[in-house]
Amino acid sequence: MGMAVDIRNQMAKRAAEEIQTGMVVNLGIGIPSLVPNHLPTETMVMFHAENGITGMGPSPSMGEEDENLCNAGGFPVTLNKGGSYCDSAISFGMIRRGRVDITILGSLQVSKNGDLANWIVPGKKVPGMGGAMELAQKAKKVIVVMNHCDKQGKPKIVKSCTLPLTSAACVDIIITDLAVFTVNEEGLLLTELFAPYSLENVVNKTGCKFKIRETVRMIPY
Amino acid sequence: MENPFGKITTLAAVMEFFHDGMTLMFGGFGGVGSPPALIDGILEKGVRDLTLIGNDTGFPHIGIGKLVSQQRAVKVIASHIGSNPFAGQFMHEGKLEVEFSPQGILAERIRAGGVGLPAILSDIGMDNELVVKGKPYYSLADKKYLVETALTAEVSIVYAKKADAYGNLIYDKSARNTNPLVAMAGDITIAEVEEIVQLGSLDPDSIITQGVFVDYIIPSKGVNWKWAWQ
Numbered sequence: 001m002g003m004a005v006d007i008r009n010q011m012a013k014r015a016a017e018e019i020q021t022g023m024v025v026n027l028g029i030g031i032p033s034l035v036p037n038h039l040p041t042e043t044m045v046m047f048h049a050e051n052g053i054t055g056m057g058p059s060p061s062m063g064e065e066d067e068n069l070c071n072a073g074g075f076p077v078t079l080n081k082g083g084s085y086c087d088s089a090i091s092f093g094m095i096r097r098g099r100v101d102i103t104i105l106g107s108l109q110v111s112k113n114g115d116l117a118n119w120i121v122p123g124k125k126v127p128g129m130g131g132a133m134e135l136a137q138k139a140k141k142v143i144v145v146m147n148h149c150d151k152q153g154k155p156k157i158v159k160s161c162t163l164p165l166t167s168a169a170c171v172d173i174i175i176t177d178l179a180v181f182t183v184n185e186e187g188l189l190l191t192e193l194f195a196p197y198s199l200e201n202v203v204n205k206t207g208c209k210f211k212i213r214e215t216v217r218m219i220p221y
Numbered sequence: 222m223e224n225p226f227g228k229i230t231t232l233a234a235v236m237e238f239f240h241d242g243m244t245l246m247f248g249g250f251g252g253v254g255s256p257p258a259l260i261d262g263i264l265e266k267g268v269r270d271l272t273l274i275g276n277d278t279g280f281p282h283i284g285i286g287k288l289v290s291q292q293r294a295v296k297v298i299a300s301h302i303g304s305n306p307f308a309g310q311f312m313h314e315g316k317l318e319v320e321f322s323p324q325g326i327l328a329e330r331i332r333a334g335g336v337g338l339p340a341i342l343s344d345i346g347m348d349n350e351l352v353v354k355g356k357p358y359y360s361l362a363d364k365k366y367l368v369e370t371a372l373t374a375e376v377s378i379v380y381a382k383k384a385d386a387y388g389n390l391i392y393d394k395s396a397r398n399t400n401p402l403v404a405m406a407g408d409i410t411i412a413e414v415e416e417i418v419q420l421g422s423l424d425p426d427s428i429i430t431q432g433v434f435v436d437y438i439i440p441s442k443g444v445n446w447k448w449a450w451q
Contacts, residue, residue, distance in 0.1 A: 049395070051250040051251070051253070051398045052250075052395055052397055052398050053394075053395050067396075067448055068253060068382075068393040068394045068396035069394040070251065070253050070395055071395075072250070072251070073251070074250075074251035074253065074280070074304065074449050075449070076450060079394070085392075085394055085397055086397070087328070087397055087398060087399065087400070087401045087429075088250070088276065088324070088325070088399045089325070089328040089329055089332045089402055091325070092325020092326075092328055092329070093325075096325060096345070115348075125303070125309070126302070126309055126312065126313075126319075127302060127303025127309070128277070128299060128300055128301035128303060128319075129300060129301070129321060129323055129324070129346070129349075129352075130300050130324050131300070131323070131324035131325060133345050133346045133349070133352070134323055134324065134325045134326070134345055137344075137345060137346075138345075164349060164350070164351065165348045165349055166348075166349070167349075
């Protein structure tokens with residue numbers, strides 16, 4: 001599945017374009033966790049983890065794992081210079097106070113006005129919201145990185161979410177394997193396309209109407 | 222070791238505090254920072270019908286997950302149960318009641334309980350019927366907020382790196398997580414610690430949890446489970 005891995009990294013690389021030096025960034029699991037691999041080395045970012053790490057670094061090498069230094073998913077990480085630890089209340093205080101500049105997360109559905117549904121499939125998995133509600137509601141910028149369609153080929157970008165909401169009108173940018181959209185009060189605006197997809201491809205696979213930017217950027221990677 | 226406050230004790234001695242039907246609060250996040258010897262002690266004693274309060278239900282064989290997967294709990298108040306399939310299964314079978322609370326609000330409810338406040342006001346999750354269900358609203362400066370009640374427990378169990386004989390605690394890296402909050406919210410708080418040191422040997426500026434909140438200290442033998450990544 002070489003192609004599949006590649007597009008995951010392309011999506012992560014596109015998300016990385018949003019990150020600038022000085023930002024505090026929280027990453028979800030899955031594709032968002034690939035984002036740090038695509039940041040220029042000179043970009044100084046403080047990665048935030050809900051379990052009380054600011055300044056989280058990459059995974060340790062084999063044998064160097066510390067069971068008391070893990071990310072919110074329970075996997076071993078490291079601490080970068082300038083990093084620190086805090087308790088869960090402080091960690092979420094940072095989020096609610098608006099100190100987290102960007103959160104990058106996956107989703108099950110996003111609506112055309114930026115409603116996020118990423119925590120519950122009724123009658124199926126009920127994992128709990130974890131920290132997703134606070135992040136979606138209070139991070140300055142919410143970037144969703146997800147496949148354009150679900151496993152059955154149904155659009156994940158929809159007119160209105162059929163799944164329970166994590167948070168209403170909170171998403172700022174949607175990055176899929178086909179395209180990039182920005183979201184505001186007027187709805188969705190397609191700004192970029194991944195090769196080899198066309199506008200027609202995206203229209204056919206999207207569950208709602210959207211505007212198209214005058215000059216659509218073809219993502220060069 | 223000098224024990225002037227009588228707080229340093231053994232696992233066997235604190236077992237009297239655990240009983241069927243009790244409310245038990247635990248520190249830890251995905252099992253990291255949960256007290257392994259105390260959890261095993263509760264398992265071995267056969268305590269049942271627990272109401273568990275903590276960040277998540279761990280993994281089936283990690284942290285508080287052991288109590289959940291062996292069906293010792295009737296209710297869980299947590300933010301996430303996804304890493305322990307037994308929790309979801311028992312919930313669907315009607316054998317386990319789960320109250321979900323957004324992670325940071327859960328932490329703040331525990332903190333409120335720990336610092337003697339009855340409730341907090343929150344605007345998190347107001348778009349979600351599960352979060353708002355049964356909760357009163359309060360209007361403040363023309364904005365509506367959810368009233369989120371404080372949480373306390375009969376017993377809190379926490380895991381720390383070091384304790385002195387008064388129960389002053391310091392933690393290890395991300396194993397701190399909910400422990401300092403949970404430590405404050407128990408009517409009785411028991412700390413399982415990697416190392417017990419003499420009074421006066423912890424740097425007073427580095428102490429995270431004041432011994433005021435800690436009733437008993439027991440030594441840990443370290444975790445006895447394999448981590449999910451191993």
